[in-house]
Amino acid sequence: MESQRRRVLVVDDDQAVQVSLALLLKQAGFDAACADGPREALAQLDAGRFDLVLQDMNFSLQTSGEEGLDLLASIKAAHPVLPVLLMTAWGSIALAVRGVKAGAANFFTKPWDNAQLVDLIEATLDLGAPPAAGRATRAALDAKYDFAGIVGEHPKLLKVLETIAQVAATRAPVLVLGESGTGKEMIADAIHRNSPRRNAPIVKINMGAIASSLFESEMFGHVRGAFTDAKADRKGHVASADGGTLFLDEIGELNRGDQVKLLRVLQDQRYQPVGASRAEQADVRVISATNRELAELVAAGDFREDLFYRLNLITIRLPPLRERRSDIPLLARHIVAGVAESYGLGPVCLAPQALDWLAAQPWPGNIRQLKQTLERTLLLAGKGLLTHADFQATSAVDDNVGSARLGVDGMTLDQVERLMIEQALRQHTGNISRVAKALGLSRTALYRRLERHGLGDAGVDADG
Numbered sequence: 001m002e003s004q005r006r007r008v009l010v011v012d013d014d015q016a017v018q019v020s021l022a023l024l025l026k027q028a029g030f031d032a033a034c035a036d037g038p039r040e041a042l043a044q045l046d047a048g049r050f051d052l053v054l055q056d057m058n059f060s061l062q063t064s065g066e067e068g069l070d071l072l073a074s075i076k077a078a079h080p081v082l083p084v085l086l087m088t089a090w091g092s093i094a095l096a097v098r099g100v101k102a103g104a105a106n107f108f109t110k111p112w113d114n115a116q117l118v119d120l121i122e123a124t125l126d127l128g129a130p131p132a133a134g135r136a137t138r139a140a141l142d143a144k145y146d147f148a149g150i151v152g153e154h155p156k157l158l159k160v161l162e163t164i165a166q167v168a169a170t171r172a173p174v175l176v177l178g179e180s181g182t183g184k185e186m187i188a189d190a191i192h193r194n195s196p197r198r199n200a201p202i203v204k205i206n207m208g209a210i211a212s213s214l215f216e217s218e219m220f221g222h223v224r225g226a227f228t229d230a231k232a233d234r235k236g237h238v239a240s241a242d243g244g245t246l247f248l249d250e251i252g253e254l255n256r257g258d259q260v261k262l263l264r265v266l267q268d269q270r271y272q273p274v275g276a277s278r279a280e281q282a283d284v285r286v287i288s289a290t291n292r293e294l295a296e297l298v299a300a301g302d303f304r305e306d307l308f309y310r311l312n313l314i315t316i317r318l319p320p321l322r323e324r325r326s327d328i329p330l331l332a333r334h335i336v337a338g339v340a341e342s343y344g345l346g347p348v349c350l351a352p353q354a355l356d357w358l359a360a361q362p363w364p365g366n367i368r369q370l371k372q373t374l375e376r377t378l379l380l381a382g383k384g385l386l387t388h389a390d391f392q393a394t395s396a397v398d399d400n401v402g403s404a405r406l407g408v409d410g411m412t413l414d415q416v417e418r419l420m421i422e423q424a425l426r427q428h429t430g431n432i433s434r435v436a437k438a439l440g441l442s443r444t445a446l447y448r449r450l451e452r453h454g455l456g457d458a459g460v461d462a463d464g
């Protein structure tokens with residue numbers, strides 16, 4: 001039935017782009033209409049029903065993209081639930097990322113790959129209308145889904161939970177983006193727990209922690225005799241996750257050589273154990289996470305574009321804690337209760353002023369840093385009511401630790417190295433990327449040193 005076909009509006013001032021997109025859309029079973037620029041686009045959207053918009057970012061000789069962002073804002077204001085996909089060039093990725101933060105469903109680059117673009121359009125339409133912030137209440141979501149342990153009611157968090165609810169049942173790959181400590185791993189757990197795969201395992205792998213020489217055997221396993229130490233067959237992570245979920249943390253750390261090996265698993269769910277003569281089939285759902293802007297890594301040539309498109313069909317952006325400050329008191333009470341219980345202490349309360357102080361801090365290390373501050377203060381203060389002054393006292397201790405000069409007399413080089421790493425871990429609240437940067441090491445080199453010094457549990461990436 002003609003009226004059931006989904007309608008897509010293409011907004012681009014380039015006739016060639018209009019014609020080729022309209023043709024592609026028609027072949028893929030959509031109805032397409034075209035508009036040359038913002039004014040015509042808005043008029044068409046007002047006049048008829050559309051399910052999706054493909055929107056260019058530049059409509060004049062000016063190529064700043066501001067016009068594109070303005071048009072996006074106008075579309076979102078008039079049609080808040082209509083999904084918009086932005087088209088851009090790899091040179092303007094930062095602009096596309098701004099657009100996504102401002103409400104675009106996703107973006108793609110020109111020249112596009114036809115099959116990938118149709119996949120993206122389908123996935124965006126399947127996701128339905130982008131959840132309008134605060135549409136569902138936390139109680140309504142909890143009645144239908146298991147979001148245990150994820151504390152918060154801020155509209156930005158509710159939007160994340162709504163997206164999880166929409167995608168959990170599918171096997172579509174999900175990319176979780178967010179600063180360190182914002183809860184990416186918890187989100188991956190929640191997707192798995194609310195999916196039909198919940199009774200099979202979720203296997204978590206930190207891509208920054210696998211040495212490249214071991215990538216294939218770790219991920220895909222090996223057969224006996226494949227190399228000198230291969231005394232027996234060994235199952236890899238992909239096989240262990242069969243029927244379940246594969247969580248690829250720090251996906252931005254994967255080198256290009258290993259990226260292509262992963263692509264195959266995503267493309268046709270097949271992998272080849274090292275030394276095996278045949279490829280095996282795997283039934284896995286892939287969730288990946290990173291605190292880096294993956295699209296920018298693609299633009300810089302460090303991340304394969306084809307793998308990026310496979311991973312980012314559905315992207316969940318977790319807000320940093322400073323953008324959901326109203327959740328800080330709730331989180332703080334929840335965390336303090338948990339810490340007090342784990343140390344076998346009686347109930348501990350937070351004074352109203354202490355909650356105000358906590359809610360006003362910048363928290364660059366996000367929820368993980370909040371947790372560490374609460375735990376330390378609770379243990380140092382050792383009483384049932386934590387006040388504003390208790391927190392100030394602990395942060396003063398932290399500052400002193402941060403600025404103390406290293407007394408390295410009589411220490412071996414190895415001991416000095418360990419001390420410096422410990423100090424950097426404290427200063428950067430265990431954030432591996434920042435610690436590595438501060439010490440001038442690659443993340444892999446830092447992981448090797450953490451392991452050598454027995455500090456494996458110290459880093460935030462190693463404590464999940």
Ligand SMILES: Nc1ncnc2c1ncn2[C@@H]1O[C@H](COP(=O)(O)OP(=O)(O)OP(=O)(O)O)[C@@H](O)[C@H]1O
Pocket residue numbers: 149150151152178179180181182183184185186187249290291331367368371460461464
């Ligand atoms: N909404 C939340 N409610 C309660 N606790 C949370 C929430 N989000 C995160 N946490 C806690 O914060 C800590 C950090 O979360 P998690 O490890 O999932 O972050 P991450 O974004 O994966 O960090 P990284 O990028 O460093 O790997 C964990 O201890 C987690 O339990």
